[in-house]
Amino acid sequence: MVAVAMETGLGLPSGSDAAVGGRLDLRLVGPAVAVWGGAAAAGYWGFGPVLLGVAGMVLCACPVGVLIALHQGPGGRLGRPGALVAFVTLAFLAAGVLVGGAAARPRFTGPLAEMARAHRTVNAEVVLSDDPKISAAAAPAATSGPREGPTVTVRARLEAVTGPGRRLRASVPVLLVGRGSDLANYLPGQRLSVRAGLAPAGPGDTIATVLFVRAPPRARGRPDAVQRAAGWLRAGLRDAADVVPQPAGGLLPALVVGDTSGLDPGLKDDFRTAGMSHLTAVSGANLAITAGTVLFLLGRLRLGARSRAVAAALVLVGFVILARPSASVVRAGAMGLVGLVALAAGRPRAALAALATAVIAVVMADPVFALSAGFALSVLATTGMIVWGPGWSDALERGRAVGRLGEVVAVAAAAQLACTPVLAWLGGGISIVAIPANVVAAPAVAPATVLGVSAMAVAAVNDPVAALLARLAGLACHWLVLVADVAAGVPAATIGWPAGLAGAATALGCVVLVVALARRRPTRWLLVSAVVGLLAARVLLLPRLAGWPPPGWRLVACDVGQGDGLVLRAGPASAVVVDVGPDPALIAACLDDLGVREVPLLMLTHLHADHAAGLSGVVGRLPVGELVVSPLPEPADQWDAVERAARAAGVPVRAVTAGAAGETGAVRWRVIGPERVLRGTASDPNNASLVVLAAVGGVTILLTGDAEPPEQRQVARRGLGPVDVLKVAHHGSEDQLPEFLTRTGAEVALISVGVDNTYGHPAPSTLAGLHAAGMSVARTDLHGTVAVVETAGGGVRAVARRPGPRGGGAGS
Template sequence: MPDARALALGAGAWSGALVAIVLPGRVALAVVLLVAAVGVALVAHRLVGPGWLGPLAALVAVGGVAALQQTLVATSPLAVLAEDGAVVDLRLEVTSDVRTVAGQYGDLQVAEADVSRVAGRGTAWTLDAPVVLMAGADWPSVPLGTTIETTARLVPGDDEVAALVRPTGEPRVVAEPDVWWDAAAAVRRSVRAAVAHRDADARELVPALVVGDDGGLDPVLADDFRTTGLTHLLAVSGTNLTLVVGAMLVLGRWAGVRGRWLHVLAAAGIVGFVVTARAEPSVVRAAAMGTVALLGMTGNGRSRGARGLGVAVLGLLLLWPRLAVSAGFALSVLATAGILLLAPVWRDALLRWTPRWVAEAVSIPLAAQVACTPVVAALSGQVSLVAVVANLLAAPAVAPATVLGLGGGLLGLLWTPLGVVVAAPAAWSAQWIIAVARWGADVPTAAVDWGTGPVPLTLLTLACLAAVPLAPRLLRRPGSALACTGLLVVVVLVRPPTPGWPPEGWILVACDVGQGDGLVLRAGPHAAVVVDAGPDPAAMDACLDRLEVTSVPLLVLTHFHADHVDGMAGVLEGRDVGEVEATGLLEPAEGVREVGLALGRAPAPASYGVTRVVGDVTLQVVWPRPGSRVDPGESAPNDASVVLVAEVAGVRILLTGDVEPSAQAALARDLAGLHVDVLKVPHHGSRHQDVDWLTSLGARIAVVSVGADNDYGHPAPDLLAALSASGVRTWRTDTSGDVVLVARRGGVGVITGG
């Protein structure tokens, strides 16, 4: 029972956090007290042993901490000021690395921070409240650990932070980062320098393996890692810590360190790892799970590991209750539990007919995969069929890539050439892992679409639970084990048919690429003109795959915002791409740079007024007109969008990019009397439209390319109502998936899905 009680301790803590976070405050408190009372009554009547008071205490403690933290955040002076949109003076410490994200009107620098002082509306407060800092691309970047003062406007945040901070003034540095942050930054820079001259993907993967620094990884490659179940290698995980600290202990023993000093060495390694990888909740969580894995490697490891896992979950949730709703936390805990509890049983079953090294190599990734599959499917809508094999093939290269990558970084601090030599095998190992990810993602059925609804996820969870007792029965006999393996191989290597897709006679597809545009015009068999590439290479690549497009004679990028160009690598992946054209306004610079890096050259400017024929597609560029002027209060990149009138199979289509009202008004004057059959609604259905012009075009079908649950309120209900009132039927990618237009006698049909 000690293992079960230890795991119940963690389960109780997790339940308490979920109750406090998901339910309203008073309801959560009532539920926690009710469960505690029932538990105490059960113990008092000796229906359960007193040892089970521990999980109840964990539930109450974590639930109370979570409720208290949420109350403190909600009632913070920052939250009150944010509700009024106040401009205040702040003192804050940056607690995460700054990352660049695409905003509606340009790139933003985003970082987490803790505010220690705020002054506004005639009052000053000293406090400790978490915020998210959101600054423009031209705001000076502030390193992790720096304390600054600045003037900013406060905006309401979510339940995790007291406010969003939008600086309106320059930062004034009050205190530089502490020495350990400088040391950690130096190690991270040295790791990158040690592999700087290697293959582009390898030099990005090694820092990801060592300290989770995956900022420069190719998005298409990252998607291949997701498809093959290797994503855990790209984030800071318990595996990283286990490898690093394990290598330190081996070296320590070789150097003569014994007894308690080995524990001191391990503790120093854990602390050093956490600081180097950034002491954020996700990193501390990974360190805790890695420590549990190290306990599992000792004598009586299964029992010690289970106890360690329960205590680790309790400790982490007492510090950060919101980890309870973190996918990374769930995956980490489930994978660790699977390895500790399931893998030994499955290993013993395989030992009946396989060598020990084979049994362990198969059972560990299989147990982790089964434990994590429902959560992975809930996040991605897919179930990987190659994850176990991919992890088996990648496993031998993970340790040298991680340990030697870190070793190269540390030695590079002393002498750069030595670091380069030591890190060379790390880069070679990373190249092998990359090859495994790409191979696995390229097999015909690497993953199957499963869905994220309650019914499919419930069925998948029940199947994984059934695998717990069933797997040992199958694995202990070579006949059944090999038969299951052969069946899986056949399913993976033979692509299942998709009857009726792509639909016969399709002419235009608005790909479901999330919050962005990715439009495909059929130019012939397996050929298409692509207009914009969306924000996600994987989504764009998958859409073109579904349409069986292998040749793109023309790619048009209407403008350089991330939601139109960041997915370009997905268009280029495995296809023959001909001409690439774009707007002449080279803004924002980050988007222009990303396009240049992906393409290897600058795209040609789209030629205004020129009509061309590309296969079955006739195209004319009707905007931007040379010398045209638009409203300075609008987004210049949006208003410089390339606007196209296309015709396919006799159907006329207007593709509008993200043009805003002033540009639309200019188009109304330039193209007086224009009539089209299909309208691609500008700017994802933003409320900023020239509705009179849009409804005058005579379109009977409108397509809105938009992401589900986006933060911009797209598409605007008023716009949809106006289009509907004028007789336009509107189709949206956020509710319909891929929207496919099909030429039919006397009109145009619409098919959704794919």
């Protein structure tokens, strides 16, 4: 975001060069916003034939209006310039609605949508459009049934599908989800035949349906030569980066080409907290650095403008293929090509006009980008740099104390501020360290990128030289790691902020206020003083005043990443703990924050790592009275670890089934599942999860572990009864019985799930079912640690703490 000089390296000028007659060229902004908004609305709501027909008629009628508006009045003046703008904007709005509506139709209506809603199992022909994404850690063997290994997701284009009694041809984007290594080794462009179960996409998704692969796919042919070459180059960069110690070694491929397969999960969390995640997503700056370097070198060779533009265009296209067409890369590539056309033609370029042209071209070519949060963030960041960056930079540089640093600060602030409403919409809070972190990180981005690209190119012919270049790039990556680590460690580095429309609207109001105050010197100093004072209060004072846990808390879902860690208040300093997550440090920190000093009862619903691997954060660290476990001692290695830990700490272990009950301090509990161990299911440990009905004070809670439909049916037959709080089974996966969700009558649904997990948790269908049942949903991936509070009126509400440590990894 901060490399404005690199953006201008594509021939897209900033400052006064970006203006027409000294002002920003706004002529294409209206059409760009119109086509984007129309495509997004039609894609999200799935407009029916009537609205699409109206849009078609409007599009056909607009040229007539344009001709009327172009009719010259007396003296050769343009007759109705306002009408011309209105008709052109309306035409682009109608075009956006048409392309967005046409792209979204398969998701809402037709045979494919019907089969997805019925969860049919089909045979499908797909072409992969991205690299497969493998989970950060392999799930335990028992989660995978006969085919072991991690979960893999990959985006693809559906070509044909054969279901019960019908065969359909299509060309729509889909998401493949598979177990094991079946999908892991394929390249984009590979055609596959798969047997898969269909599931509907969620609201706002950019895919038509989800395919859950049921059997190993069959490859049809090979990817084209370009994709094979790109895969070979990416593998060469990974091999060269192996000489760089972690976590910098895993960061280098992520920084250069967006390959996050080796990125350390802890570093990923630090980058997210520090507001530096865009560096690992291949933003437009990466592409601009590469193409800008090529333009600079060719300029030294005194090549003409056309030759330089053609060479840079080839580099742009090649880099988009190499880095994969993510939203930011596609936006930057389109914008860069527009600028290069202008460079080749020898005509003036306006950055805002180039950006608007890129938006129009991308949305019309592929309307799914209209719903992409990454695309929105990329466009808004670039807009902020163009509109506010030059003026703020000039104002800061006039202060001698700032000097040339003003440009970097201004660009970082402009980009971050422009993105704030969308970041608020997405949830997870707003980073207060993002601007300084990006300013300090900026000097290392260009050297790391240029040296990394060079290492990738040289790796094709000379491994030792490639390793040397990778080591040099690693020095810059080490700096980025240090910056992220320090920034993420700042107390209260993230401000809690409401998600959704309300949060976005509030953030937008704050942005407007900040920009208005920054326009004049007196209010600018007032703004700076207020921001510094508020940040100091936030970092130094508020953590001491804002008590945690909140008064009246009964249950806390700890933010332990991709796993479960639940705490039920048994007394002033004691608690019943249900599951301990994958990381001992995370569950230990949560218990410390809650003031828990003893655990009279610890329950492990089952023994998968995402529920049991954090055991040492409780057993051996705090006094534990008893350990209650699932009746199925699998996976065997995890059971051995539990036994060893309990024996060493002198904690008795008891395996229980339905009917076990007790009272521990203020907690009354009863196990209602499983009645017996189920064998031969997709995951026997999941279906042996302890399902526990608990009451704390006046709050009733249903804790479900990772129970899947076989156990859910078994439990439902015994009667669920109304409860206040439902801990949604299996991190909100799609494997839910609808009646298991709805018959609980819960007011609050808790989903303990890791950020950016590769399992697709929580599933859109599960979220839709919870909302349809009238439950408010609290998620640890969006809200951090969540407490359930008993209100004075006898009800319950969920209170989210500021986002804490996150993870997306172990277990399923």
